[in-house]
Amino acid sequence: MADLEQFQQETRDWLEANCPKTMRKPMRTESDACWGGRNFEFKSDDQRNWLKLMGEKGWTAPEWPKEYGGGGLSREQSKILKKEMARISARPPLQSFGIWMLGPALLKFGSEEQKKEYLPPIVRGEIRWCQGYSEPGAGSDLASLQTRCEDKGDHYLVNGQKVWTSYADKADWIFCLVRTNREARKHLGISFVLFDMASKGVSTKPITLISGKSPFCETFFDDVKVPKENLVGTLDRGWDIAKYLLTHEREMIGGSGGSAFASRGLGEVAVSALGADDDGQLSDTALRAKIATAELDGWAFLLTMERAKDEAKAGHGVGARSSMLKYYGTELNKRRFELMMASKGMSALEWEGEASNEGELPRAWLRTKGNSIEGGTSEVQLNIISKRILGLPDPKVV
Amino acid sequence: MADLEQFQQETRDWLEANCPKTMRKPMRTESDACWGGRNFEFKSDDQRNWLKLMGEKGWTAPEWPKEYGGGGLSREQSKILKKEMARISARPPLQSFGIWMLGPALLKFGSEEQKKEYLPPIVRGEIRWCQGYSEPGAGSDLASLQTRCEDKGDHYLVNGQKVWTSYADKADWIFCLVRTNREARKHLGISFVLFDMASKGVSTKPITLISGKSPFCETFFDDVKVPKENLVGTLDRGWDIAKYLLTHEREMIGGSGGSAFASRGLGEVAVSALGADDDGQLSDTALRAKIATAELDGWAFLLTMERAKDEAKAGHGVGARSSMLKYYGTELNKRRFELMMASKGMSALEWEGEASNEGELPRAWLRTKGNSIEGGTSEVQLNIISKRILGLPDPKVV
Amino acid sequence: MALVYTEEQEMVRDSAKGFLAEKASVSVFRKMRDAGDTLGWSRALWVEMAEMGWAGILVEEQYGGLDFGMTGAALILEEMGKNLTTSPFLSSAVMATQVLRGASEAQKQAWLPKMVSGEAVIALALDEGVKHDPASSQLQAEKLGNGYRLNGSKAYIIDGFDADGYLVLARTDGEAGDQDGLSLFLVDAKAKGISTSSTKLLDSRNYAGAKFDNVEVSGGDLIGEAGKGLDALEPALNAGRIGLAAEMLGASAQCFETSMEYLKDRSQFGQKIGSFQGLQHRSAHLYSELELVRSAVIKAGQDFEASAEHSGMIASLAKAKSGEVAILAANEGVQLLGGIGMTDEHDMGLYMKRIRAAQELLGDYAFHAGRFAKWRGF
């Protein structure tokens, strides 16, 4: 305990001394985020320095081992760091799929050489990664992916197409699921490879969503040469890594499903848009009943998220229940935005102009429609609940 | 046309002369119905005479051929008869599964001898029939039925159990689906047989529903001897007859799905139970919104029933759309009764006593839960719509 | 009356189908949207539609119209819904002409022939707030000699940008919320004191806000009786609501058809996804709901033809039910299609946006459910 107290004091002092003043206020928009990488344009010297200082200490990835550039902190120390950063509203120095996704996978499945080579630049924010999973023909059924990776003796040759690659147009490297064996049963012929997005034959095309611009891209591979040492784990066994990362991702999404509720309640929004009667009750009574239902569900859902965390702390894993949180949270979020739209009537339809902040609400509403698709559709989550939690049988092959 | 006018006049005169005064008012309850049969206890001489007179003219089955005891009327004449009976509120002289179900099947699939033997007593209400279809292990998947019918040379021997046999304890004969071939694929080993419920080895046991008493029975066959001439149609091909009757039944149920709407509107029920504000609006605003939704759906459904009839008249058959009517009508009816219960609060829970007419409402509410099960579950109807109307594929056997 | 289409009505539908497929399909709409067109529809195409009789489909024959009836107009709107066709058909040909049925002979002569030929378009300037509620109008019409002076503003006027005339709901008496005291004026768009601005909504169609700054109108510009504007408006609102219900029926039928094709085509886990019972049951349910909507739309058209003034209850039924089911159809469309349905490249999103707007216009579900309930006495 004394050690931890000392660590806390040292951390507080260090942050006080090193965190630039302009980095001590919450990010207002996505554009304030620092993603690092070869081509990143820092918004300010403070932003650049803050990343540099934190990266050098390994505190962008506090719990990773020091030998790979990480902070080498224990879980308790890491929590203290988080708390101390929150105390002064310090911005995260780096947003990174490398830290969130690839790093944990490499630490678990990578070779010693790979850890040494790839992890330190991730920690320092020098290389920005993107993730190549889905394909036009492989969405919910990811294991049916077809991007080909052929063994050409001294290198692999990759051909195919990925879709829904976030920030592919801005990333330096990609971690990618590819098919290395077309004979094996479909889960068994998949491998996990890394390569430079600047390689010859890689091209990207941004995807516009129904809500407008998006970070998503289509990514094309046309005879891309990949060094053989860029294979992670065992050849044809990349599905294990994929599964590990998918569960990891679902827990992240499920966990954030309720964040929309932190903001103003639906009822308040509706009252300010449509007015209330003398008792303070929303004057549109039919809408009031619907909002009440959504609010009741929202509260019960938030409590369920809280309970899942409490149970995790008490030693029960979240496990397949993350599917429940993902399913319910995203469906609820869609319902909430439908009601938000209803509350604001015609003004909710404004797509351009200052009054609507360039259509912020309708675009956000449309964007929610994707919540129940990305990261595993609602249908996939319901399948997982049915099988893994309820133990319902698969159809018998007759 | 002149013929029809003459027919109308004659019919009117005949009804005027023959329909007893007490048979000229609507039935108040189920107990006023006349089912006929060997053991039926007529409620009055008028009831007995009315059946006798109508039966002799064949007007209990007006469109059946005269040679089998029917009325031999054309469709137009039959409509006129119906209209003329309605004009004086004449009660139907006979309720009969023989007329509704078995008769049409025999006319289509029966031998000449069978038609001659079985149809006339049905018309005269002398033999009351019940229908032996479902089994404890064969509900939605009726074709998996197991009641065994073995060929013993000069007779069949029937063993097994039926369930949901309406009025089995009151019926004289049964038309019954049995398995005559255990080797053939399941739809192909089924036959359609008729036998006397007074046969040795037949026993019945009434089923009490969650709503209380019911006409349903379990029916047991223990070495029941059935004459071989009682087979209808071809051996092992009874499934064709079953399919014919199932579609027939679904159309009847689908068609009656909306009858609940003929009575008082939900809104009126709620207003009289819970009161209204100065504008005449139901004071419970949340309930008002829900009832409005149910009423909108109810009206649109009634219009859809009407449209289906109009299209049928215009030469388009109802076909698989009867599944849609059955599905939507029964689900809607369940919703309506839920709202009726909500409107009447605690008084809706009264199960006994005069005030509640011995729990009429809650028993009716519970009974509606069966609507989406009997005559093919909602799930089966949705399957039929998916396949026959939408053309969605079956799962591929992999 | 049987709830089936007549042969003539089927013919109108077929000709609309052919015409729109050729000249006003979704891809035409998409191009217009991408070009950022402010009018939101094509004048040349509208003249072509007028030549087919559509601009005058509800206009009496003595003014050049076909007087064909609402069921036919609804069928055209259904096809327009399928194609996301834009035109002033709903605003001017369906709604404004209904109001003009109550106009003076002079007003009719002045406007109807031009409207029927496709030359002039009249928009209805009704609402001032974010929810449809004509009775809450506050725009003032102050008596001024034989005429009136209009002051106030209107919002979200359908096809109100670059219109040739406006039917303006203004208060000659009473206060916001009163059913009585509203009057309807037919005002030339060139009148002094009117300024309009385009409002871009998510469905990329023509909407406008309008300011009326001491706009002077004559007594002859009043439609019908002063103070009885809502009564004069009722047939037009009924027509517009039935029209929107029909348009949404078309749009949702298109979403449904696209979804079913996708379910039959797309494979996952070694199966056509259309073989998954979870998706089958949802599809079958949506099919059932669409059948209910069609019944309500047909009935509403017939009721309107029987009595435009008294078709309000069934118009509300059609508008409410069609909007509810259209939202379901669009939501299911995107979800069943998965990622591809979320891309702007796919048309599903265009339908979702139009449906969202259409279900809000002239009263949303709650508005019409409430009206329906009132009629039904609860």
Add this chain to the structure above:
Amino acid sequence: MALVYTEEQEMVRDSAKGFLAEKASVSVFRKMRDAGDTLGWSRALWVEMAEMGWAGILVEEQYGGLDFGMTGAALILEEMGKNLTTSPFLSSAVMATQVLRGASEAQKQAWLPKMVSGEAVIALALDEGVKHDPASSQLQAEKLGNGYRLNGSKAYIIDGFDADGYLVLARTDGEAGDQDGLSLFLVDAKAKGISTSSTKLLDSRNYAGAKFDNVEVSGGDLIGEAGKGLDALEPALNAGRIGLAAEMLGASAQCFETSMEYLKDRSQFGQKIGSFQGLQHRSAHLYSELELVRSAVIKAGQDFEASAEHSGMIASLAKAKSGEVAILAANEGVQLLGGIGMTDEHDMGLYMKRIRAAQELLGDYAFHAGRFAKWRGF
């Protein structure tokens, strides 16, 4: 506070589970129902429960209680819900003892020890109409010297038949609908002028109507302050609502478990029906809803323990949500089981009936959703 049960709470649940399985399972309830028992529960069994401490679970230790807290009481009710156990636990041990917390020392001494031992049962006589609405009470308490004279009637009193005492909500001032002016009296069932009659509801439990005909009570029979009866009642109502939520959670969990067993066991079309995706998705959805209910019930118990007076909002959340989901669970239960679920022989219908009553008692979904909305400021 973490939303998990403590070890002591888990122990209470385990002992309840064992006890009820042995002594008060569904088959015990069924026998009682078939016998047409009017009391609706067993006095001997209630004494046994009291010996386990249940009758005094919320009573302060100085009166012989355990003062164990609402979360534990809710766990017992959840197990009772699973077993359809009947007893005066909810009415007397959970609700009436809460009211008595505001009683005078003399009242406590007179009643609590007898209640804790299982000897006496007190019922709350609150509602007079068909919908839960204590504020609409009209039963008159007319001042009479130092005491009062009660005239009027109460309906659907839970466990009100053959109770030993009644907590009667009566109007000392104001008129029906006023929040103020109501007072609570603790009246011995043997008092002159009280007549009760059993009311048979669909869940075959103990309900009664009561008439108060010039019933004279003393000033000492008043609980707390005159005119502030609703405030004195609030903790008891919160406790009762949380208790019903917990009971319905147990009942719905049992419906769900039975359904899942059936899906795994029953075959149709050559498949276990549990392999059909349509049914899987509905099951997974119901599972999710049940998880939400459990979270709300745990939170409500904890909030009640923190402050019985201020737990109203979360109590309403728990009651509303649990009732909604319980109805779904029972409906799905019957539908998934098909014909067998419709038979009286199967237990599913017994759960459906109890759930229907429980969700109506002390306020249905709309009642609590409205309260919740009010608290949330809309």
